[in-house]
Amino acid sequence: MLYRRKTYTVEPVMYETFTHFFHTYLLPNQLTHGAQLVGRWVNEERTEIMAMWAYDNRAHYETVDASIRASEMHAEAQNYRKSLAPLFISSNEDFFTSTGNYGQSPQIVAVSGYIVNEEGHVLLVRNNHRNDTYEMPGGRLELGESLKEAVKRELLEETGIHAEIGDMTGVYQNITSGVICMVFRGRAVSGVPAAQPPETIDVQFVDFDIAQVGDWVKRPQFASRVDDARNSDTIAYESYEVRPYRLIERS
Template identity: 30%
Template structure:
């Protein structure tokens, strides 16, 4: 079983967190997740996240501290993922997000988080994000 290393960003603005939806035909298609993607061989996780945010959403971001590290095994797919979640902020000079390599994106508040379906690997960090959104 191969383990994929993924860097994902928790980007909060005005009480909302940025989510992306996986494209049709992708593994776990249609589910919502925190934006990011797979590390390339030898790539620093923070650099990978900044690159993925630019590729998927056309934004420029500063990547901060680690929020959570999770490991999840998708037995049905014989896949495993090591997820590194980082705080990230859009730079003042960044354009607004655009769906370049995702099905869709949304800024969602605490109440809307519960209405989205997420990959099992994201569940642990969801409680932290929900608590942050609830406290403002």
Template identity: 40%
Template sequence: MSGTPKHSVSVAGIVIDNQDRVLVIRRRDNGHWEMPGGVLELGESFEDGVRREVAEETGMTVEVERLTGVYKNITRGIVALVFRCRPGEQPIHPTDEAREVRWMTRDEITDAMDPAFAIRALDAFDTQPHTRTHDGVQLLAAK
């Protein structure tokens, strides 16, 4: 069917250290603070995509623990699968995709990020996965 909507699938890693801080990046392209992540490649598992994206954007290898949420950007047709991860031992550093990489507390995340992205980090502290929709900035009410 030519009228079938097209969606992009992305993955992101919520890397949480033993002090309950979350690893975040400041993107080079728009300057926004977000968790490391990006488009899932063809033939790539969700977990492999998370490991690749976190390594590309922060220099750190991670162990993927569990799915924490599924988020849809209604405006752009992007579905993001977000996974909680355990950090590796490598030092973090800026990369071609991230001009800054650092650890943030939950309060810092709430202050620094758009609500549509901050909620992903906060949801990773819950025991059950969440499903949410947003417009790229603000969360939309569930129907």
């Protein structure tokens, strides 16, 4: 892996504005084109912000960077910056390679929910950083919470929906990014589906049959999760790679 450290020197009064810009433009554009965010930090004085990004290698970074600079979102971001006071005083970037994992697991645990309403319609979201497809809502597990608690939290954060969570329907391993996602069935109990910026840009209950899944869920690794949750009484397992997508194992 290649790691890129990007550091910004900012005026403290511009910290919130910079953070909004980061979450609205920088982060979604990086994720859309294949970068991974390792973390983002700010010092106590809020005068220095540091983000660490991960790429497969130097060639992957150069491809991601070129795609971002050619994107519509990048053009929108630059136009929006013209309406603001200077976001930062100066910036710097440098590159690193890892000297080892030192016992820390590189795997990430995530959850997702197949949530239906009283009519049996399925809750789908379109994320800012994956706006080419709809998918089931979900996200990373946080320290100290159970899997089902994480599903409930992610649902509320992404859609505004409260739900009861039932059985697990599948386990899905993204070999490329190290993400292991567990999917659960659930039932919406309250709330009105609504986009929750900057994370989601569209949220709705969708009525479709099995033949129409691909009309909404464009990425195969997400479509199979919907199919499994709809049709199986057992727990599915699937492992795959992305960039490009390749199914490795399924049972």
